[in-house]
Amino acid sequence: MNIHILGAGSLGLLYAAKLAAAGNDITLWCRGAQQAERIGTEGISLDNTAGERTLVQPDRIKAYPLSAFSARGGAEGADVLFLMLKQQGIEDMAKQVLLPFGHAKRRLICFQNGTGHMELLNRYLPAWELYAAITTEGAKRTGPASVLHAGHGTTTIGRLPQAEGSSGQEQEDEAEIELVKQLNRAGFESFLSKEMEEMIYRKLLMNAVINPLTALWRVRNGELLASPQRVAIMRALYDEGMAVYKAGNIPCGSHLWEQIEQVCRSTSDNTSSMLKDVLEGRTTEAAWINGSIVRMGRRYRVATPHHELILQLIEGMTI
Template sequence: MNIHIIGAGSLGLLYAGKLAASGCRVTVWCRSVEQAGKLRGAGITIEETEGKLQNVDPNAFSVRSWDAFAESGAAADADYLFLMLKQQGIEEMAREVLAPFGHHRRNLICFQNGTGHLERLRELLPMWTIYAAITTEGAKRTSSSSVLHAGHGTTTIGKMMPAASFIGATSHEDHEIELVQELKRAGFEALLSNEMDEMIYRKLLMNAVINPLTALWRIPNGALLSSPERVGLMEQLYREGILVYEAAGIPYGNKLWEWIVSVCQSTSGNTSSMLKDVMDGRTTEVAWINGSIVQLGRKYGVSVPKHELITQLIEGMNL
């Protein structure tokens, strides 16, 4: 398959490197010309937690910078585009780079943590087919061309359509099945789902419980489970979120707490994206994660004081 990856952060490099190494035609779109040049020269290095290195030759994939998107054909040859930017970078990039081609047909898969961006992308890209992807892969970029694969997880992909469109739907299109097969060949555990709304809100609450606490305490994911006090605050954030979901009628499936704990364990050495942003002095995604739960709480009359405080504390770190 021909896959274009927009964003060369931790997940962008991980998926680009593994897909290119498995034989996919991969194009990586970088924000900066400098990073694009480094990737063209050095390729991508993926380090597994056990110390194994996978060096992906620069000739195995293509690299372009965003400013060349229009002149290079706007990814017209792509089977799929993976949008792997953080939430706070989507609006500007989509409006300036993608929206001029919104009336062309493309398949866009969005890998973001929060909520609200999918609706905006539908407005900007009316002819594009929008998918959501939920992944629990752990990744930490260690340089502009290298990434630590900090934990293995699952990647779930589904088309974003009105709920009524999925009534009785059990099959997927051939190209969607082929994509999952390509991801599996690259070493990812991947599957398709017709219940992405539920998956999105499961992932939202998982991130709202894990990410801000790791950022506040400057600890890896697994260290959240190291004391009763830390687990206790995780549980308080979890319970507030569940009260909001139940008031809003949002489905969240079974054993969500157990899943959150298992993600902490499977990505125990991982530095969360929010902690990385805080350490690097960047604006975090807390407004789209815990802030989304705060907004839902206000809409449905549910008090969420812990999420409100966490949002304020993390936003106070933003420079």
Template sequence: MIIDIFGAGSLGLLFYSKLALTEEEIRLNLWTRTEEQASLIREQGVQFYPSANSVSLMDSLTIPAKGSVKPVSDIRQTDQNQKADIILVTVKQTHLTTDFVRQVGKRASERTAIICFQNGIRMDNLWRDQWQVYAGITTEGAKKPSAHAVVHSGYGETVIGRLVQGHSTADRGDESKGAENGQSDAILLLLNLWTKAGLNASLSNNIEMAIYRKLMINAVINPLTALWRIPNGELLQSPERISVMKRLYEEAIQVYDKADIEWSESLWNDILQVCRATASNTSSMLADVQQGRRTEIEWINGSIVEIGQRHQIAAPGHEWVCALIEAMTTKEAD
């Protein structure tokens, strides 16, 4: 089996490391953004820390490069027999462009399963209709202390589900639904590999509910941690902060109800639990703000605003956090 991973950030390096450690007969190809990172991994491998505690203990494993490690710019058209069986797309929404999808497409055939791990409402209509496109939602914790190191900072679960014709729904008014049948053999083999790697992974016949659950959690937690420059757990340190969180939550629930988007009564408690479980974590949005990079706010809170506009319901709180976060970006990522 050939597995290509596009994106050598924390999640991409985590999946690469865990799959390499299975010692199964697979070929792993890692596609990075820069030649510098690819060269570093080819020469020194990936330093994998199996837990947050292992960092202070300097307890890491060196995983030699397995398969090809190259920048995306080096992709060439390859023989059909060498196309990937599985493609994991772990880049952020800000990098998921038409040109990027075209590059990924050089590694795909009609039988290739493409799994997208982006936050927020996806741009899956960029993918060709004949491709097998899946959405992936994960709560695995990963940190990248350097260009060739990754820390498995917290165990979670990964859920994937088929998106019909490669298109994500923008709300429940769409006809597109997660496929209930016909999962590819490659997907089933990947789930087996993830299990052998010690990762909790499963298929879902209602992936859209998982997408909108993750969207809500990100829309409440991420922008506030970025605005207040605090780790996730400190959101719960005062009644005033919790009150602001609750306002964003209730506003989004009104949008969900108007758009007929399915949600669970436990969702507010889920948000609080995520804050507790990831108390020391720096959200990805805060990390982007600290580095002056463009954030994913457009696809997270901006998605809630857009859905509300289509259904004639305002989401002023989410509009404000979008404006505030966007105004904090001072430069683009290199």
């Protein structure tokens, strides 16, 4: 498949490297020209936790800066685009890079945490077919052209009801099936789902409980369960989120608290993305994670004081 990946952070590098190694035609769009030049010269170095290294040669991946997106035809000929930027870059990307091509029908897979980005993209790109993606793959960028595959997970893709076009498509089409096939060939355990809304809200609350606390306490995921005081604050954030979901009749399935505890255990050595952002002085996604819970609470008249405080504390750490 001809796949264009917008964003060359940890996940962008991981998916680009493995999909290219599996024989797909990959174009990687980078924020900076230097990174694009480096990948174009060296390829991508892919390491795993067993200490093994795979070098994806530069002739297997085309890399360009995002500033050249329009000049190079806006991903003309792409079967699918992966949007792998963080939430804070989505609106600028939509307005400055993608909007000139909004009239053309394209298929865009969105890998963002939090909520609100699908609706935003649908406003700017009404002709595009938008899909949400949830992945639990672990990746750590170790350089401009190198990435560590830190842990295997799953990738689930599907359309949200509000993102479906006028055709009202409900059946999986050949392109969707082929995409999942290629992802599995590349080593990503992948699925199509018609339950994306539930999965998105489950992941939202999991992130809202785990990520900000790891960032505030500067601890890895597993250390959240190390004391009853920490667990009590986790539970307060969880209970507030569940109260919002109940008031808004938002689907999130069952046994979510147990899954949050299990995620902390199974990813005990992981450094959350929000902690990485704080340590490196970058803006976090708290406004789209805990902030989403706060905004929904206001909409459904449910108080969310713990999420509001957490949001203020996190945002106060980045000046």
